[in-house]
Amino acid sequence: MTDLTQSSKSLLAPALAHSRYLQQLLLRHPQLAEETMAQLAQPYSRSSMEEQLSLLPGSDDQVLKQRLRRLRQAVMARLISRELAGLSDLTEVMHTISDLAEVALATALAWVSLPDARYGQPIGEESGQVQELIIVGMGKLGGRELNVSSDIDLIFIFPEDGQTTGPRKISNSEYFSLIGKRLISLIGEITDDGFVFRVDMRLRPFGDVGPLACSFAALEGYLLTQGREWERYAWIKARALSGDEAGLMQMVTPFVYRKYLDYGAYHSMRELHSQIRREVARKDKIDNIKLGPGGIREIEFIGQVFQLIRGGRNKILQLRPTQTILDELAQQGILTHAAVAELQEAYRFLRNTEHRLMYLDDAQTQMLPLNADDQARIAHSMGFSDWAQFREQLTLYRNRVNQHFEHVFVLPPDEGEAHPQAAIWLSAQEGDSTDLAALGFEDPTEINRRLAAMQSSSRYQQMPDRCRKRVDSILPPLIEVAASFHNPDATFTRILDLLEAISRRESYLALLAEHPRTLKRLASLYSASPWVSQYLTRHPILLDELLDFRLLEELPDWPKLGKVLRQELKDLGDDTEAKMDCLRHFQHAHVFRLVCQDLDGLLALETVSDHLSDLADLMLTVTLEQVWQELPNKHRPEPQFAVIGYGKLGGKELGFASDLDIVYLFDDDHPNAPEVYAKYAKRIVNWLTALTPAGHLYDIDLRLRPNGSSGLLVSSIGAFAQYQRESAWVWEHQALTRARYCAGNRNVGNAFETIREDILRTPRDLAKLRDEVRTMRERMLETHPAHAEDVKHVRGGIVDIEFIMQYLILAHASAHQEFCLNSGNIALLSTAAQQELIPPKAAQLAADGYRELRRLQHRSRLNGTELTPKMLQPIQAQLAAVRLLWKTLFEETLIS
Incomplete structure (x- = not known):
């Protein structure tokens, strides 16, 4: 820098005054200052970049890495200097940095694709042609809108599966993964010269x-079966930077763009935007000019929502650059010219500010600085005399963007008007309940008292202003929404409990305030079920689930969800508490989705129980995996250990608040196995039952293990088999009829199933068996009398049906192997009738009664609500049939 002339210094002065990165770069490479000064009048062209890289002798990766990084330094030096000297505009900056990315990627791809003596060339199994890697540029790279310190989002695709031709043959997938890793290293690895671009493959x-x-085949299969709504958004800007772009887009376009006008995109984009907003709120990024309110992302969303809605029928809206799309929306009359002009002006201002933030230290940031020195640098480089002037202009632009965004996505019919019921909330202290009575509240005086109490509470008075304003905006529509339900008082007071619980959580309040449909959906749930209202109030994070109504109607794909959960846990590293919370959030979310579907009448009770049981199996499986990973002093990589479910879990009849009856078994002859698995089991219990900030997973009951509460926590398969054959009581064999393998090692589970079938098929003395079962039922009646409203213990009720079925299994499984199938009591009753062990009519009545009794219990x-004898009146014939069947089986000769 000391060799620069005074005139050179003056021309570079704006950039040097602003950018610490440029100062350090030119101090380290003085010749770069001279080169930048000499060529400052011209943009850095793509051909110049290619020429500089073409001089590469081509010796090894390290040489190419250095040349790529030196090229980036030269491009950055000229970009910063030209822009801050007023010689370039936003378009030049975006295109130049995008050119750099494309040239660097093309050069790196050509280098890593040179013939390899070991592997040869990748050949397509169908065409027999040499395959070429398609580098797909996503996001701003796809739209040629890169910022100066951007990541580049890439996806690697190749047309056909197959294998290579070399002496060491590998699949095309392996081959392209190998050269992809090399390419990422060439571009993204940090060396003494820095990096070219950070590469994101997520x-x-x-x-x-x-x-x-x-x-292509794998990508097409993924998009068809697993592609999610947010991925449609992500692929809007996708562009092939090499290879068969036409073939790629032929596959991707139908996934992104629907043939019809896709107004569902409003909801999808709103949901995605809400996720970003919540992330910003959680991480205190309100001053993030990209993600914060009125930021760059909102402008992008405005253009992209119309692309998703109309792009399938209007091909021109499939263009990628944000500014081009906004102009086209104005041309087609979808947005007004005035609105687009304001959005374009704000976009240029925000993107220019973004670049100046990055020029400071070559850091990928969109956060406004907090220190006065950097604030002054930003203000001056943007043409303002001080930070206050700059912030005033920035706020103006962000407010405009936010207004346009809200207009596009919310479109409230009464924007700017006070809500009709606002006066009820504002005047609650006056004690006038007339308006509440007119709306149909049953006890308007009590509702008014609750409102007044909330207003005067310290909790409300001490809320941050933003939170209090949110509450003030939520309550009037809440009053109106609650009044539309058949139980307005209960609906309103239950949600009021929720509001008080989340009153200092602005992100939750904002969700309710900004999404009227969410408030209506919330009210419908709180009206329908106090259990759901209590569950949601305990776990307000589940309010997020209400953002996308489709999730609440989508049947769970447990294997797919299991992959998602495992990845989430993997991302948490070694943070045990975070992992336990993650499991709880996952379980709570899916219980909530199932209860919503149940209340909407979308699922039969048996289906609800099946899903709740599958969810429990998944949670047990993943918990076992996580605990074993963290267990010290393991003697093998995978545990020879399984969880056996009994009772409702075993019979796949779980309800929303059911305990898990489980038994732990292992099959491992290592001398340390009993001690290791005992520790393992204790940790599993802790992971399942511990109360964390996210709540708990399940209450579990281990009393059905051999020797009950006095027995070992974990049993070997051998000890379990011996106990069942030699020591178990008949009631323990009854319990075994509803037991099944749930999680853990499949071989141990198979060993259990073999023991179970062997025990169930053991021939028995029927008279003795009848006495044992009858005696056990009588003992239960001593502690649980058969009250007429007790669906479980009433004579002819759930317990009698279960005991009848358990008796029939133990009595006849030796002759009828199908009784060993754990197919549920209703199916087993049908099996008993088919085998002529009970009359078909009795079996049908018992099955109908069992189904209705479970439904009554569930509801x-x-x-x-408390059950009453009157509620059981419609099924008296079924109860009577079960009582007759009981009498026939246990007190009289069996009916043939």
């Missing part, structure tokens, strides 16, 4: 858990 199919490169718990 947008590829299945994210970080997916293969680094995938074929009673969800609705928070």
Whole structure:
């Protein structure tokens, strides 16, 4: 720098005054200052970049890495200097840095694709042609809108599966993964000369858990079966930077763009925007000019929502650059010219500010600085005399963007008007309940008292202003929404409990305030079930689930969800508490989705129980995996250990608040196995039952293990088999009829199933068996009398049906192997009838009664209501049939 002339210094002065990165770069490479000064009048052209790289002798990766990084330094030096000297505009900056990315990627791809003596060339199994890697540029790279310190989002695709031709043959997938890794290293590895671009591959199919490169067929299969709404958004700007772009887009376009006008995109984009907003709120990024309110992302969303809605029928809206799309929306009359002009002006201002933030230290940031020195640098480089003037202009632009965003996505019919019921909330202290009575509240005086109490509470008075304003905006529509339900008082007071619980959580309040449909959906749930209202109030994070109504109607794909959960846990590293919370959030979310579907009548009770049991199996499986990973002093990589479910879990009849009856078994002859698995089991219990900030997973009951509460926590398969054959009581064999393998090692589970079938098929003295079962039922009646409203213990009720079925299994499984199938009591009653062990009519009546009794029990718990004898009146014939069947089996000769 000391060799620069005074005139050179003056021309570079704006850039040097602003950018610490440039100062350090030119101090380290004085010749770069001279080169930048000499060529400052001209943009850095793509051909110049290619020429500089073409001089490479081509010796090894390290040489190419250095040349790529030196090229980036030269491009950055000229970009910063030209822009801050007023010689370039936003378009030049975006295109130049995008050119750099494309040239660097093309050069790196050509280098790593040179013939390899070991592997040869990748050949397509169908065409027999040499395959070429398609580098897909996503996001701003795809739209040629890169910022100066941007990541580049890439996806690697190749047309056909197959294998290479060399002496060491590998699959095309392996080959392209190998050269992809080399390419990422060439571009993204940090060396003494820095990096070219940070490379992000997380947008590829299945994210970080997916293969680094995938074929057309694999990509098409993924998009058809697993592609999510946010991935449609991500692929809007996708562009092939090499290879068969036409073939790629032929596959991707139908996934992104629907043939019809896709107004569902409003909801999808709103949901995605809400996720970003919540992330910003959680991480205190309100001053993030990209993600914060009125930021760059909102402008992008405005253009992209119309692309998703109309792009399938209007091909011109499939263009990628944000500014081009906004102009086209104005041309087509979808947005007004005035609105687009304001958005374009704000976009240029925000992007220019973004670049100046990055020029400071070559850091990928969109956060406004907090220190006065950097604030002054930003203000001056943007043409303002001080930070206050700059912030005033920035606030103006962000407010405009936010207004346009809200207009596009919310479109409230009464924007700017006070809500009709606002006066009820504002005047609550006056004690006038007339308006509440007119709306139909049953006890308007009490509702008014609750409102007044909330207003005067210290909790409300001490809320941050933003939170209090949110509450003030939520309550009037809440009053109106609650009044539309048949139980307005209960609906309103239950949600009021929720508001008080989340009153200092602005992100939750904002969700309710900004999404009227969410408030209506919330009210419908709180009206329908006190159990659900209590569950949601305990776990307000589940309010997020209400953002996308489709999730609440989508049947769970447990294997797919299991992959998602495992990846989430993997991302948490060694943070045990975070992992336990993650498991709880996952379980709570899916219980909530199932209860919503149940209340909407979308699922039969048996289906609800099946899903709740599958969810429990998944949670047990993943918990076992996580605990074993963290267990010290393991003697083998995988545990020879399994969880056996009994009772409702074993019979796949779980309800929303059911305990898990489980037994732990292992099959491992290592001398340390009993001690290791005992510790393992204790940790599993802790992971399942511990109360963390996210709540708890399950209450578990281990009393059905051999020797009950006095027995060992974990049993070997051998000890379990011996106990069942030699020591177990008949009631323990009854319990075994509803037991099944749930989680853990499959071989141990198979060994259990073999023991179970062997025990169930053991021939028995029927008279003695009848006495044992009858005696056990009588003992239960001593502690649980057969009250007429007790669906479980009433004579002819759930317990009698279960005991009848258990008796029939133990009595006849030796002759009828199908009784060993754990197919549920209703199916087993049908089996008993088919085998002529009980009359078909009795079996049908018992099955109908069992189904209705479970439904009554289920609804009673969800609705928070007490059952009455009158509620059981419609099934008296079924109860009577079960009582007759009981009498026939246990007191008289069997009916043939």
